[in-house]
Amino acid sequence: PEKRRPDRNLGMAHAARDRVLTRMVSAGVLGEREAQRAALDDVSGLRRKLPALAAHASYAMLPKAVPGRPLQLTIRRSVQQGLEQVARDAARKLGPKLSIAMVMADARTGDILGEVGSADFFDASRSGWIDMTRVVRSPxxxxxxxxxxxxxxxxxxxxxxxxxxxxxxxxxxxxxxxxxxxxxxxxxxxxxxxxxxxxxxxxxxxxxxxxxxxxxxxxxxxxxxxxxxxxxxxxxxxxx
CATH class of the missing domain: 3.40.710.10 (DD-peptidase/beta-lactamase superfamily)
Known part of the structure; x- marks a missing residue:
């Protein structure tokens, strides 16, 4: 897989994509026209970050996970994205080594719509791995x-x-x-x-x-x- 990384070897990534499409047609999984259309699409040479929304909430739910069963939260993607952006912006204004946390709930149902445990989960300078929505601290x-x-x-x-x-x-x-x-x-x-x-x-x-x-x-x-x-x-x- 490393040799076919689009951000390093775009040509090899194209060739690998085309081989997969050919095999899918041979296996009857994909029609020839669909494969031809798919082959016309560009393979992006940019490496995109994996989505990491609600990192703290995800880690908190891991002990409740059962293999083979989906674990569904009430968090809404749009709300979570907005809260995480607000947290990052606020942390920049607060200065270094400071963080922020917030929780948004539906007042009618009690469902948690968004939960931010820190300004940035991966920011060690702010101890971002600490979930401030769950640790004991002064209210x-x-x-x-x-x-x-x-x-x-x-x-x-x-x-x-x-x-x-x-x-x-x-x-x-x-x-x-x-x-x-x-x-x-x-x-x-x-x-x-x-x-x-x-x-x-x-x-x-x-x-x-x-x-x-x-x-x-x-x-x-x-x-x-x-x-x-x-x-x-x-x-x-x-x-x-």
């Missing part, structure tokens, strides 16, 4: 919508409730915003849109971190906490 600000959701459920706040974004001390715990600044009085809607840390902790203090973790466990999510430790307010910012 960061992704918990904030759940904090506000529980507060809505309990009737503690509404979307336009005004809350203070200013320095605060919760028994020695002093959360700060990412930009180290404060917005003053903001609505709950604005606090979530701006991903402000202090308002989220104020609301969590009213809701109760134990109630938040209990709701997660009811949904099948088990936060990893230090042994024999009760959840504290830091859980609201991913301190689990």
């Amino acid at each position: 960061g600000s992704t918990l904030k919508p759940f904090i506000y959701g529980l507060a809505f459920e309990q009737g503690l706040v509404a979307q336009e409730t005004i809350i203070e974004d200013s320095p605060a001390d919760f028994g020695g715990y002093r959360p700060k915003n990412f930009d180290m600044g404060y917005q003053g009085d903001v609505s709950i809607r604005q606090a979530l849109q701006l991903s402000l840390n202090v308002p989220a902790i104020r609301v969590l203090d009213a809701v109760g971190p134990a109630r938040l973790t209990a709701r997660f466990r009811q949904a099948g999510v088990n936060p990893i906490l230090p042994p024999n430790e009760a959840p504290g307010l830091a859980i609201g910012l991913g301190g689990v």
